[in-house]
Amino acid sequence: EDQVTQSPEALRLQEGESSSLNCSYTVSGLRGLFWYRQDPGKGPEFLFTLYSAGEEKEKERLKATLTKKESFLHITAPKPEDSATYLCAVQPYLYSSASKIIFGSGTRLSIRP
């Protein structure tokens, strides 16, 4: 069964304290892995798409990496405005690219000033 597991469920950091969020997945072949940021009461905001193991993408203080079993979202020197829930999702290879994606339960990140 295709599955996505995110850890930790919640993470509290001090401003400037770097850390990583984990997304482990079990799928019958990976077509794509996606990271989103969601603020309370809003729709998810797209961050990254990764397609193959070894791929990395960066945006400001965020960097996403991908292996054959998991993805990491590294956050460097976070600021309070980085506080949000970060969602990971995967699309199995057997799905077409226009098909649904499978979400993890998310990591709630809180950055203290």
Added chain:
Amino acid sequence: GAVVSQHPSWVICKSGTSVKIECRSLDFQATTMFWYRQFPKQSLMLMATSNEGSKATYEQGVEKDKFLINHASLTLSTLTVTSAHPEDSSFYICSASDPGRSPGTQYFGPGTRLLVL
């Protein structure tokens, strides 16, 4: 780029009435759109996949007669909650995919909060 809008952003209605939510892709054509429901502190739950010009595909457990989906053009999909009841109160979010930009990636709207009294 890849902007998706939803209207209305929030709606309050009486039990038994129907509510229509619109989802638009503003700067790209979306052959496929998705409708999600989200309960507080939970992840997104896919309700249905909507393809332009054809019937929507509903996830198991979602009543298609209650949640009517129409995808009449490449930029507009609508979700109608028929005969709404308090248990239908939730946060509804749509998304759209743009195969020409980033295959598989879904771009989400801001969401619509529905409260049924």
